[in-house]
Amino acid sequence: MVCDRGFRIKIINGNTNETMTAGIDAAAQAVRLPQTKVVTVQPESGPESIECFYDEYLAIPGILEQIALDKDADAFILACWGDPGIEAAREMTTRPVVGIAEASLYIANMLAAKWSVVTTTHRVRDMVEKTVQKTGIRDRCASVRTTDLAVLDTNHRDATLEALTIVSQIAIAEDGAEAICLGCAGMSGLDSQLEKRLGVPVIDSVAAAVKLAESLIGLQKLTSKQMTYRLPELKTVKAYPVHLQPQWLRQ
Amino acid sequence: MVCDRGFRIKIINGNTNETMTAGIDAAAQAVRLPQTKVVTVQPESGPESIECFYDEYLAIPGILEQIALDKDADAFILACWGDPGIEAAREMTTRPVVGIAEASLYIANMLAAKWSVVTTTHRVRDMVEKTVQKTGIRDRCASVRTTDLAVLDTNHRDATLEALTIVSQIAIAEDGAEAICLGCAGMSGLDSQLEKRLGVPVIDSVAAAVKLAESLIGLQKLTSKQMTYRLPELKTVKAYPVHLQPQWLRQ
Amino acid sequence: MVCDRGFRIKIINGNTNETMTAGIDAAAQAVRLPQTKVVTVQPESGPESIECFYDEYLAIPGILEQIALDKDADAFILACWGDPGIEAAREMTTRPVVGIAEASLYIANMLAAKWSVVTTTHRVRDMVEKTVQKTGIRDRCASVRTTDLAVLDTNHRDATLEALTIVSQIAIAEDGAEAICLGCAGMSGLDSQLEKRLGVPVIDSVAAAVKLAESLIGLQKLTSKQMTYRLPELKTVKAYPVHLQPQWLRQ
Amino acid sequence: MVCDRGFRIKIINGNTNETMTAGIDAAAQAVRLPQTKVVTVQPESGPESIECFYDEYLAIPGILEQIALDKDADAFILACWGDPGIEAAREMTTRPVVGIAEASLYIANMLAAKWSVVTTTHRVRDMVEKTVQKTGIRDRCASVRTTDLAVLDTNHRDATLEALTIVSQIAIAEDGAEAICLGCAGMSGLDSQLEKRLGVPVIDSVAAAVKLAESLIGLQKLTSKQMTYRLPELKTVKAYPVHLQPQWLRQ
Amino acid sequence: MVCDRGFRIKIINGNTNETMTAGIDAAAQAVRLPQTKVVTVQPESGPESIECFYDEYLAIPGILEQIALDKDADAFILACWGDPGIEAAREMTTRPVVGIAEASLYIANMLAAKWSVVTTTHRVRDMVEKTVQKTGIRDRCASVRTTDLAVLDTNHRDATLEALTIVSQIAIAEDGAEAICLGCAGMSGLDSQLEKRLGVPVIDSVAAAVKLAESLIGLQKLTSKQMTYRLPELKTVKAYPVHLQPQWLRQ
Amino acid sequence: MVCDRGFRIKIINGNTNETMTAGIDAAAQAVRLPQTKVVTVQPESGPESIECFYDEYLAIPGILEQIALDKDADAFILACWGDPGIEAAREMTTRPVVGIAEASLYIANMLAAKWSVVTTTHRVRDMVEKTVQKTGIRDRCASVRTTDLAVLDTNHRDATLEALTIVSQIAIAEDGAEAICLGCAGMSGLDSQLEKRLGVPVIDSVAAAVKLAESLIGLQKLTSKQMTYRLPELKTVKAYPVHLQPQWLRQ
CATH class of the missing domain: 3.40.50.12500 (Rossmann fold)
Structure with missing residues (x-):
């Protein structure tokens, strides 16, 4: 028996620029498997483009929000070379997260x-x-x-x-x-x-990340919760919306 | 002639917990020079404590905001072992930034x-x-x-x-x-x-960082703007307040 | 348009032990895509099992032979942790070679x-x-x-x-x-x-390697012939069969 | 309460050249705190300038002698880029030693x-x-x-x-x-x-070292005597003066 | 009493090219001690010259054969920069093996x-x-x-x-x-x-390796059999001659 | 033609302890070639034994003196694990210097x-x-x-x-x-x-160093004077004897 179920991969453009989101989506659609569904989004907040550490750090909460709000994707791709916030993304869910850089x-x-x-x-x-x-x-x-x-x-x-x-x-x-x-x-x-x-x-x-996300799903592997990537501890995250409170991630 | 003017150092507790801010302040006041004025603050947003990458990344925008809003300090200290967002902090200003970890x-x-x-x-x-x-x-x-x-x-x-x-x-x-x-x-x-x-x-x-911040001020050294730590490029940072727009940092 | 043609992957067990070849094949079949055809073989020569450098080096010519003799596979997998002879395998062909270790x-x-x-x-x-x-x-x-x-x-x-x-x-x-x-x-x-x-x-x-070989095929990527992995130079390889002469690889 | 007592820092030029000693002293005086007293000396023995390993090794005994003979300084600075003999200097005393290179x-x-x-x-x-x-x-x-x-x-x-x-x-x-x-x-x-x-x-x-020496004094930190930097063991050091015998350092 | 017995060193040219073997031998004879006997050979199988990983891996079985068949040499030298198969050579015998590269x-x-x-x-x-x-x-x-x-x-x-x-x-x-x-x-x-x-x-x-092989013999040192370089485990090595079966190495 | 002339190797015990010098000499005599003459000495100055950085640095001038005063040896061995002052020793002469550690x-x-x-x-x-x-x-x-x-x-x-x-x-x-x-x-x-x-x-x-010193002599190799190990520049080394002045080394 072989692995043949459909996959759903969510790609998160790190930049809040729609032209770029469209370009990323096109590159992903071009290489995805027939059974894979790819959705590409951009954060609600953050810089138009990531070109320094300042941009990167301000982009990350918006990126993480896209993960917190999605209960359906089988895997996530962080589509900004720099893999911004990838360790945090891995803490938030057991579903695999792939960075385009790695x-x-x-x-x-x-x-x-x-x-x-x-x-x-x-x-x-x-x-x-x-x-x-x-x-x-x-x-x-x-x-x-x-x-x-x-x-x-x-x-x-x-x-x-x-x-x-x-x-x-x-x-x-x-x-x-x-x-x-x-x-x-x-x-x-x-x-x-x-x-x-x-x-x-x-x-x-981006294409590389799509294939590796498909690979992780195909292997039915989940992110390790042994130590570093455990769910964030329960606590108040001041001035952030409810879906970015650690409590939300545990539901 | 010796260096004897007064310094103003702003310490930013990475965590939004007041008891901790008070403790950090006490440790800093205990070692500062007589001519140094130390002010310790905590961000308006972010987790009560930083205990994983998720916490750290959500703390950073609030930390950077404390830098953006301060035009007076001679130097900044990031008071969370992990030196969260320190590269971004160094991009935002020429005034020295010291992490307590380093x-x-x-x-x-x-x-x-x-x-x-x-x-x-x-x-x-x-x-x-x-x-x-x-x-x-x-x-x-x-x-x-x-x-x-x-x-x-x-x-x-x-x-x-x-x-x-x-x-x-x-x-x-x-x-x-x-x-x-x-x-x-x-x-x-x-x-x-x-x-x-x-x-x-x-x-x-914290005490170590106070002395090194005093050292940098005493040496009258500013952060390099040669390449990596240049000011962030002008662009829109969506859904962030005006004082976190790169434009603000250039005023 | 998406990538949907059938793939053919050849897995080469590094050991000349049939039970092991069967086990490798089963692991591969279990994770392959529906459109992938996997064939698992073992070399004609070499040790029953690879447990030291001596075993590994004597296994390599037989492994490379399996590549030389195959003009059909879209990609090769070297199924012995140690990825024995993988640099040579990459020199022999532009078709991707994946080691199970990497x-x-x-x-x-x-x-x-x-x-x-x-x-x-x-x-x-x-x-x-x-x-x-x-x-x-x-x-x-x-x-x-x-x-x-x-x-x-x-x-x-x-x-x-x-x-x-x-x-x-x-x-x-x-x-x-x-x-x-x-x-x-x-x-x-x-x-x-x-x-x-x-x-x-x-x-x-083994499962990991199957997914990565599928990924490389899906991306339509070929091994670089720029420098290190160029085809072997033409010369006589004494006492080796015709299909291991560099001439053969260029046909 | 803040740290405000006077410090005494002894700078040891590694080279036996007076013009250089004067230059080092000037650089140090220019950045010292008002409450710091800086004294700059040069060894009684050793090369005029340190420009190779030979020079460096012949300079070290004279440098160490300047430490052995000084019971008053709160900290020492080794003023030769190369920090010659710094590990030995740290063994000789609990008072902090700073190299200008580090x-x-x-x-x-x-x-x-x-x-x-x-x-x-x-x-x-x-x-x-x-x-x-x-x-x-x-x-x-x-x-x-x-x-x-x-x-x-x-x-x-x-x-x-x-x-x-x-x-x-x-x-x-x-x-x-x-x-x-x-x-x-x-x-x-x-x-x-x-x-x-x-x-x-x-x-x-040199200026950097002055500030770091002031920092160590301000933090009231002493060199670790746990293991590597313990006092030299008691023994005869043939043909060296009494103040370079380990016995002297223990008095 | 000093070490003065005669040594016998076998040099194995990694390439199957006689002109090169002669050149290697000449370089070795030029520096050997009077009491050293040097014999230089080339494998029965393998490429004329080693210029890529493919060549190197096909050369190794022939190189190892030269070790298996020699019960007299006090030490071996692998005369190809790359020290091809040297870990395997060290597994085969306690007699020292020196690579010309190292x-x-x-x-x-x-x-x-x-x-x-x-x-x-x-x-x-x-x-x-x-x-x-x-x-x-x-x-x-x-x-x-x-x-x-x-x-x-x-x-x-x-x-x-x-x-x-x-x-x-x-x-x-x-x-x-x-x-x-x-x-x-x-x-x-x-x-x-x-x-x-x-x-x-x-x-x-080559000259360097001759002197180091003489050194190892002079020190009467043998290759460690503690762990990595133990004799190959007993097993069948399919399609290889009797003298490359692990059994042979234990006789 | 083979290398058969007599060698003269000078071993310098880093410690000023005669029992140890005798032990070192015995170990060296036991492995030297018949044609090698080994002389083992100890410095005129320095600690009885080297057990910390302080000891090591005070030992070095005496070690270097043994090199400066010897115009006959074909090679030198520094017999203290730590190879004290070896870079300086290599600067002083073209004749090879071997450390027992390396x-x-x-x-x-x-x-x-x-x-x-x-x-x-x-x-x-x-x-x-x-x-x-x-x-x-x-x-x-x-x-x-x-x-x-x-x-x-x-x-x-x-x-x-x-x-x-x-x-x-x-x-x-x-x-x-x-x-x-x-x-x-x-x-x-x-x-x-x-x-x-x-x-x-x-x-x-010590035995290892004797064989490597013999190797370097046998290969007729001299220390590189290209850059790092050039002769010390001419200058006055204050309070050191004439034979440790760079001038002496150039005669």
């Missing part, structure tokens, strides 16, 4: 000896390096390279493709990258074109 | 070859290890040990002292700790008593 | 802050630690623990389950493991029972 | 995500990298860069400022440095001018 | 603060980095640099010398190498000429 | 997958761990274990053997050590007896 690194690790992450503004390099470090995979990362595109600039597809091409070529030639991870959800959908130009595997992080 | 580690590093962090519930161990890692100091950490006290349990001073004694003794005997960092703001004020019992230096993290 | 670690990394690998004889501990290191994920590994079961002893299911239970409990209690990776293909199929006993996620490495 | 790194760590050390001759790079490693902070170091100035060349202030400017700019542009640590006591006093030129925080290592 | 690194470590490995084709860089990592020495490696010479191209001595000169000079100038390890057995014999050109120590890996 | 680790690395260092007083553990780290080999070190014997207590051979047996057995059983490095020159000569008791290789550090 997903892209695992996929890259199976295709290439070394890979680079190519991403947006110069200032996020430290933030992106910390994200790589959070997965535990560091030795295999050839470099983190930045295009200096703003996140919302990625809506300009041709210019984005051009910038990614140039920076990826530098990563390949100078840093020894043998695959490229697209380090921003806004770059989703450009992987095939870029792959043709570069001649190395290019990982669409 | 402060305690630097002080410990100058007093002992190896030290342990002794902290609250078992479940935070991974979170605390990540905090140590964030400072970049890892080789000198003998262990992270937990008492399994809840954060607010630290208001029971005798029981807390007892638990800290037992667990610290294990860290010294089994892990080779030669100093102890108190890994929770709620443990502030117990360092002297514990030091007498243990015979090794015990670092009160 | 697969189990990526899945564990998405479910738990820290995990342990529980495996067979005491002597393989160093070998297994090197395998963990090969993936690049080290910080997240709580421990490698051994049952001292021989690989073929895992055919005794009850005794194996018993030994895994005891050793996993030690890993959880003493090392801080929050999930368990079953570190031998022969342990496949025991994950659900063990999970019930332990209360933490238990990763069946 | 002090500058802790201060930099609170101001910037990544920093570089800019120092003297090319040949000391390995020595300086080892010093960084000794503090335990490695991940945050963007690079160690050398000007190829000899230590005593730093007495030529304009040329030194020029060289530091050029090399620091390379560190910022190529290595991602966001702050600069001046890696030689002879560079003290140039931080403000250099900061204006570079636009990033520049850490005067 | 040998060259230990020698380099005693002569220079940092060193580079200069080797053959660009594609082996990852493989060579893994070899360095296998020894445990990583901090001291300035870089792995490649000439893009094929292994058998090293038979062209002048061109090889020229390429090594150029690439080594880059390693010295750009990476901070202070010694060079020749990262291919085929480069043996060129160390003196290269050393004259470069002005830094150049380590002939 | 030598024992390289030898152990060729015999066992993991090894432990068993040494003297509890307080030196941090110092010994730093020595291991200095060689760059860290992954292979199972543990540093201490007997709490004072250095000069090792003159009591039976008690020393007993203590080493007990502590080594713990390292083997609990830490996974598969070989033991004797972490003190005073333990020289006990390796064979201990090896018989333990059943794993035991490395006499």
Whole structure:
């Protein structure tokens, strides 16, 4: 007997920008299994785009809210390279949570000896390096390279493709990258074109996360509640709505 | 000529619990220089105590708000072991920001070859290890040990002292700790008593942070705006008040 | 439009033991997608079981032969914890190759802050630690623990389950493991029972690899031929059959 | 009640060069608290300047002698980037000992995500990298860069400022440095001018050490005598004066 | 009384190329002690040259066969940079086994603060980095640099010398190498000429291994059979000759 | 033609204790080649035994003096586990310098997958761990274990053997050590007896260093003068004798 039931995956764009949500959804729909239903949303609160630690931290409550309010999804995907708030998301539910950053690194690790992450503004390099470090995979990362595109600039597809091409070529030639991870959800959908130009595997992080979320569901695995990812302890979270009170998560 | 002007340091308790704020303030007042004015506050929003990633991420917007609303302080201290949101805090202002976690580690590093962090519930161990890692100091950490006290349990001073004694003794005997960092703001004020019992230096993290904040002010150093800690880019942060919009930070 | 074509995955048991091949196949069939066809084989040459470096190195040519002789599979799985010869396998073809060791670690990394690998004889501990290191994920590994079961002893299911239970409990209690990776293909199929006993996620490495191979196929990704995993250079490989000559791989 | 008693800090220039001692003293006096008394000395023996391991090791006995002979200081500062003999200094007394290298790194760590050390001759790079490693902070170091100035060349202030400017700019542009640590006591006093030129925080290592020594005194912390930094065991140290015999240290 | 008995060292060229075997033998004879007898052989099976993981894994059974069939040698040397199969070789016998890669690194470590490995084709860089990592020495490696010479191209001595000169000079100038390890057995014999050109120590890996094998014999040390390197367990190794059955190794 | 000329190796006991010098000499004479002449000396100045950083730093000038005054030796051995002052020694001359600590680790690395260092007083553990780290080999070190014997207590051979047996057995059983490095020159000569008791290789550090010094001489390799280990720059070293002035080293 094989695993054939339908899945429901909820993707949460970390940014409150609808164009980007649509792009993420398209990338996800393009790779999902027939039996998977994908819904892509964006938070009710938070920055239009995540381009620094400040943005990231203000985005997280809205992201977590999307998890708290959903009792149906079989798995969640955090669609912002940085996997913002992922440890908290894992505490909130037993249902698997996949970050697009970690997903892209695992996929890259199976295709290439070394890979680079190519991403947006110069200032996020430290933030992106910390994200790589959070997965535990560091030795295999050839470099983190930045295009200096703003996140919302990625809506300009041709210019984005051009910038990614140039920076990826530098990563390949100078840093020894043998695959490229697209380090921003806004770059989703450009992987095939870029792959043709570069001649190395290019990982669409959103697509990668969809397949890994399907994998976790297929394996019927739930997040460990042994210690670190236990449900938040019961307490008052001042000035937050009822659905973000730990009590809510236990219902 | 010497540095003698008055300083104003604002301490932000990460937790929204007044008893804890009072305890933090007392520990800070006890070590401040005569010329330093210390004010201790707590956020308007967020969990009563920070005991998991969920708590931490929901506490951060309230913490950052305390920075956004303050144009007078010469330096800020984040008084929750975990230094929640510290990278964002550093982006918001050029005025120095000190975390009590990092402060305690630097002080410990100058007093002992190896030290342990002794902290609250078992479940935070991974979170605390990540905090140590964030400072970049890892080789000198003998262990992270937990008492399994809840954060607010630290208001029971005798029981807390007892638990800290037992667990610290294990860290010294089994892990080779030669100093102890108190890994929770709620443990502030117990360092002297514990030091007498243990015979090794015990670092009160709040007190450590006060001295390092005074140091940064005395050196007239400001946070680097070169790259990572630049001011947040201008954009709309949906559903957040005006003083948390990047525009506000630039005024 | 979604991805819905049929896949063909070839699993290569690293050991030349038929009972084990059958067990691996059963674990794979249990989790494959309806549209996936899984075929499980064992090499024509090599040790009955892999329990040391000597066994591993003598098993590899037979494993690689199974790749050289197969022009149909969409992806390959190396079903021996140790991922024997995986870099060579990746050189031989553009079709994705997944190791069960790496697969189990990526899945564990998405479910738990820290995990342990529980495996067979005491002597393989160093070998297994090197395998963990090969993936690049080290910080997240709580421990490698051994049952001292021989690989073929895992055919005794009850005794194996018993030994895994005891050793996993030690890993959880003493090392801080929050999930368990079953570190031998022969342990496949025991994950659900063990999970019930332990209360933490238990990763069946073969099942994990099936889902990740399906993921790579679904993403239509091929192994990078940029540098490290290029096709082997043309040359004579003395005393090896024609299908293991590099010439063969280029046809 | 606040901490307001007077402190006495003894700074030991590692080099036996008076001009440098005067420069160090000036940098220290400029930042000390009103209640702090700073005395700067140089050893009776040892090299004019420390520019290699040979120099460093021959300087150490003279440095330690300055500690042995002083029963009054509340804290000691080792004013040579390399913190020569600091572990031994910590064994000799319970009074805190601060190295200017470690002090500058802790201060930099609170101001910037990544920093570089800019120092003297090319040949000391390995020595300086080892010093960084000794503090335990490695991940945050963007690079160690050398000007190829000899230590005593730093007495030529304009040329030194020029060289530091050029090399620091390379560190910022190529290595991602966001702050600069001046890696030689002879560079003290140039931080403000250099900061204006570079636009990033520049850490005067001597000044940093003064503030951290004041911090340790203010916290009333003493060096751990638990294990590594115990007093030297009683024994004869052949051909050394009485005040360097372990017996002396116990009086 | 001193150690003066005659030694017999068997060197196994990992490649099945006779010209290379002769070159290795010459390099070994040039440095052996008078009382040492060196015999250099090549496997009966395997690739002409080892230039990727595929080559390496197919070479290993033939290399191990040379150990299984030899009951006389006092020590073995694996003469292929990559030390192919060395863990298995150590399992097969108590007699010491030395790899030329590790040998060259230990020698380099005693002569220079940092060193580079200069080797053959660009594609082996990852493989060579893994070899360095296998020894445990990583901090001291300035870089792995490649000439893009094929292994058998090293038979062209002048061109090889020229390429090594150029690439080594880059390693010295750009990476901070202070010694060079020749990262291919085929480069043996060129160390003196290269050393004259470069002005830094150049380590002939084969020569280094001969001296370390003599050292182990002189110390009368045998490989540990405590755990990892125990004799292979008794079992059938399908389709391999009798002398590669574990049974044979126990006779 | 083979290497057969006579060698002259000078061993410098780091401690100023004659009984220990005699023991070191005996261990060296027992393994030297017939053509090697070994001379063992002790410094004119410094502590009777090295048991903390203070002792080590005061020992170094006397150790370096033994190198400065010797124009005949072909190689030097620093016979104190800690390799005190070895970087300076390498700066002073082109003739090879071998430390007994590093030598024992390289030898152990060729015999066992993991090894432990068993040494003297509890307080030196941090110092010994730093020595291991200095060689760059860290992954292979199972543990540093201490007997709490004072250095000069090792003159009591039976008690020393007993203590080493007990502590080594713990390292083997609990830490996974598969070989033991004797972490003190005073333990020289006990390796064979201990090896018989333990059943794993035991490395006499002095003996190991003799063989590696012979190896370096046999390979005709000299210390790199490229950068880090250049001759000390010309300058006055105040209050030191003429033969420790850099000028002397250049004659």
